[in-house]
Structure formats: structure tokens, C-alpha cells
Amino acid sequence: MSFLIKRKNTRRIMVGNVKVGGAAPVAVQSMTNTFTHDIAATISQIKRLEKAGCEIARVAVPDQEAAAAISSIKQKISIPIIADIHFDYRLAIASARAGADGLRINPGNIGSIKKIEAVVDCAKSYNIPIRIGVNSGSLEKDILKKYNGASAEAMVESAMRHIELFKSFDFHNLKVSIKASDVHRTIDAYRLLSSKTDLPLHVGVTEAGGLYSGIVKSSLGIGMLLAEGIGDTIRVSLTRDPVEEVRVGYEILKALDIRQHGPDIISCPTCGRCKIDLFDIVERVEKDLSLNPKPVKLAIMGCVVNGPGEAKEADIGIAGGDGTGILFRKGKVIKKFPEEKLVEVLLAEVEKL
Ligand code: SF4
Known part of the structure; x- marks a missing residue:
């Protein structure tokens, strides 16, 4: 008897040439840990990720040099690249101009509405999606105060606030993540979020730890959500070579009979x-x-x-x-x-x- 998972039918977006949401296969993502401005090292790591089956790669963009590097990196790789932005909205704009296939911003630290609107305008003109990446460690102060800490409800309120803001700019090319470092809160938050929006969700347990604790926390957190039909892209977070993240990601999908990849x-x-x-x-x-x-x-x-x-x-x-x-x-x-x-x-x- 097979265990049938009924996946939530989310809104379809495209990250480069990868379909996300709307019954597309659950995509496996990872994130490089090279300095993005070190173009050769970043290309080499993304190529290793591609070989392992990684379908979307995220790179950190801490400065303008990293943003500019995206254009050279893109020429040598074949999977889409997402620019990971914190604090400075201008880095999001520079990354989009350099050819990033998507932007990940943390609404808790990007600043004023005007700055977010500038990022949205840019994403519209390049027709690329934005991931709203809510993280339990960086929620807005008023929300933390209201909920007396970074509870699952607090994280969902932060996500919904930004989803509404993006919608008010008539921008719907969105994916959302809402990560905490503990499994219970992550699961509660995603369940609640999934009940409130049909946007595609990127699922993971953040800062999950080294190999053993990382694999166990990610398998439980991601696995339980996937078993409930929640999750359109996944990232296993390990303090390790990111190739291991991709391997574990596929093991989770295989164990749940969601996708087959490798032996x-x-x-x-x-x-x-x-x-x-x-x-x-x-x-x-x-x-x-x-x-x-x-x-x-x-x-x-x-x-x-x-x-x-x-x-x-x-x-x-x-x-x-x-x-x-x-x-x-x-x-x-x-x-x-x-x-x-x-x-x-x-x-x-x-x-x-
Ligand atoms: S050797 Fe392996 S297969 Fe054989 S009885 Fe022991 S555990 Fe089972």
C-alpha cells in the first residue's frame, strides 16, 4: 500500500527555467559557502552542486562586488541563481541587473517601504521572483513585542505583512519561507502560513547544525511538512559542504516517495x-x-x-x-x-x- 501525499496546489512561479509551485516537482535548493566575489570558486562549487542534482543555487550578496560577480558566474553555470540580500536594498537591485534569476530578501532587515518598493520595481522590470525570507532571528521589533518573542504566530504575521505589502505594489511573483532553528516552531509556522496563502513555500529548518543534528532536524521538519503536502522547494541546512545538503534533500524526497533521484x-x-x-x-x-x-x-x-x-x-x-x-x-x-x-x-x- 503506498502512502499518498496530497500536495497543496500553490501558485506557479518560475525561478529561471525551474517551475516552482502549482504541482511542479518539489525542487532541491542549496546555498554556496564560497565568497561570491571569488568567481572561480563559486562557479566550481555550483558545478559540483549541479552534479549532485541541485536545481536552484543561492549565493550570498553582502556587497557590490558580490552582486557584480553574478553576471560572470551565470555564464558558466546551468541552474538558476538566487541573490541572498540582507540590509541593503541596493544590493538586490545590483544583483537583478547582474542577471540573478531571483532575489531573496529578509523583510525584517531591509528597511523602509520605499526601499522595498524600489526592489519590487526592479524585480518587475527584470521579471524575476522575490522570496520573502522570514527568519525567527530577525523579526520586526513591534511584532516581537506583540507576541513576546519570535513565536510561530509572530513569524507568520511578519510574512503576511510583507505579502500584503508586495500585493499592494501589484507584485505576485513571490515565494515565501519562514524558518526557525527548532523543528516545532518551524512546522507550526509553515502550517499556519500555508493556511493563509497560496503562494509557493520554500521549506527548511534554518541553522540546523552539523551533520547529525542537521540531518535529523531537517528530515523531521521538512519531512513532516512535505508529508502534509506543504513545500514547493526545500533546502537542507548543514554546517558542511553544500553538496551534502543536496544529497540529504533527495534522501528526504525519496524516503517519502515524492521524487526519485539516484540509487x-x-x-x-x-x-x-x-x-x-x-x-x-x-x-x-x-x-x-x-x-x-x-x-x-x-x-x-x-x-x-x-x-x-x-x-x-x-x-x-x-x-x-x-x-x-x-x-x-x-x-x-x-x-x-x-x-x-x-x-x-x-x-x-x-x-x-
Ligand atoms: S545479517 Fe543482516 S540480513 Fe542477516 S539476519 Fe542479520 S541483520 Fe538480517
Whole structure:
């Protein structure tokens, strides 16, 4: 029995050539951590992100030099680029002129309505969307006072205030995010926001942490929202190489059966019955296939107890024996191989598919 997720039908926007919202596939985003003015390093990182399946890249624009760099970066990459702006609205305008495919502004720190209107006028003339990126750490003072802190309701009020403001400028090319660093508040805020607007939502748990806590918080926060049909683009936030963010993003989508991308590897935890070095085999296979976009289901099992059963459901599988392994393809036993051949044989089978 499959678990069907009914996605909320949000308004469609385009970020460069990527469809967002309105039943488009949930897009995986990441953000570079190079200095954006270091054009070569930023291009190289975005190319690595592209290879991992990243569909939209955000770059920090802290100064005019970074904004100007966007035009050279754009020439060498093939995914859309979003300029991330804080404090200075002029950087948003400079980024749009340099060819950014979208702008992300934090309404809590961009300043007066006049400044926001100038950004909107610019986005209109370049026909690019704006993401209103509300962050629990930078809400407007009056809202913080009203709610006695950055509660989910406070974040939603900040978002709705800016959505209304943008609408008053007759600007609807919008996406909204409303991130907090804890899972409960993030989920509450997105649920509430989703009930109040049909704009596409960018979902993530901000400043989620290092690898373990980041993966767990993001998987829970993003995963629970996606399971409720909320979320049009996602970003996993990790204090790591952003390529890892993309990998985790796809793992979340695969686990929920929302999108297929790259191999789905099922492997057992091993126990006293396992007589091959399964940890090493799984690690080597994962590493080799980490950037392979082929949606193949692999089962790598330690013994014949559950091994053949699981392996049969997969496209390709192995079940370990005593220093050996049986290879299965689409449920059929192909051959027995010595342990040291198993990785090679499995990878060759993936190639053939
Ligand atoms: S598949 Fe075999 S080795 Fe792996 S956990 Fe199950 S019984 Fe143990």
C-alpha cells in the first residue's frame, strides 16, 4: 500500500527555467559557502552542486562586488541563481541587473517601504521572483513585542505583512519561507502560513547544525511538512559542504516517495549471522554512486535470512554468505561471487541497467 501525499496546489512561479509551485516537482535548493566575489570558486562549487542534482543555487550578496560577480558566474553555470540580500536594498537591485534569476530578501532587515518598493520595481522590470525570507532571528521589533518573542504566530504575521505589502505594489511573483532553528516552531509556522496563502513555500529548518543534528532536524521538519503536502522547494541546512545538503534533500524526497533521484540503497544493520564486511561494501557502493542520478533500488544484505527476500524486491541485490555473496537481478539469482568481487559486480550491474 503506498502512502499518498496530497500536495497543496500553490501558485506557479518560475525561478529561471525551474517551475516552482502549482504541482511542479518539489525542487532541491542549496546555498554556496564560497565568497561570491571569488568567481572561480563559486562557479566550481555550483558545478559540483549541479552534479549532485541541485536545481536552484543561492549565493550570498553582502556587497557590490558580490552582486557584480553574478553576471560572470551565470555564464558558466546551468541552474538558476538566487541573490541572498540582507540590509541593503541596493544590493538586490545590483544583483537583478547582474542577471540573478531571483532575489531573496529578509523583510525584517531591509528597511523602509520605499526601499522595498524600489526592489519590487526592479524585480518587475527584470521579471524575476522575490522570496520573502522570514527568519525567527530577525523579526520586526513591534511584532516581537506583540507576541513576546519570535513565536510561530509572530513569524507568520511578519510574512503576511510583507505579502500584503508586495500585493499592494501589484507584485505576485513571490515565494515565501519562514524558518526557525527548532523543528516545532518551524512546522507550526509553515502550517499556519500555508493556511493563509497560496503562494509557493520554500521549506527548511534554518541553522540546523552539523551533520547529525542537521540531518535529523531537517528530515523531521521538512519531512513532516512535505508529508502534509506543504513545500514547493526545500533546502537542507548543514554546517558542511553544500553538496551534502543536496544529497540529504533527495534522501528526504525519496524516503517519502515524492521524487526519485539516484540509487535507493537498502542495507541491513548486520548481526551475528553476517560473515562478510558489509559496512565496507555499503560504504564503497554509496561513495561510488553518490552522484549517480540513476533511480535504481539496491539491496545489500548481510546474510540469507532476510537477504534474498529484500534483494528480490530491488532492481539489484546481494545477500552475503560465508566470505561470499549471491547476486540477484530483478528477483532472480544470477551467481555467487567471492566477497572481494561483490562491489565491482554490483556497480557493473548498475551500469548495465
Ligand atoms: S540480513 Fe542477516 S545479517 Fe543482516 S541483520 Fe538480517 S539476519 Fe542479520
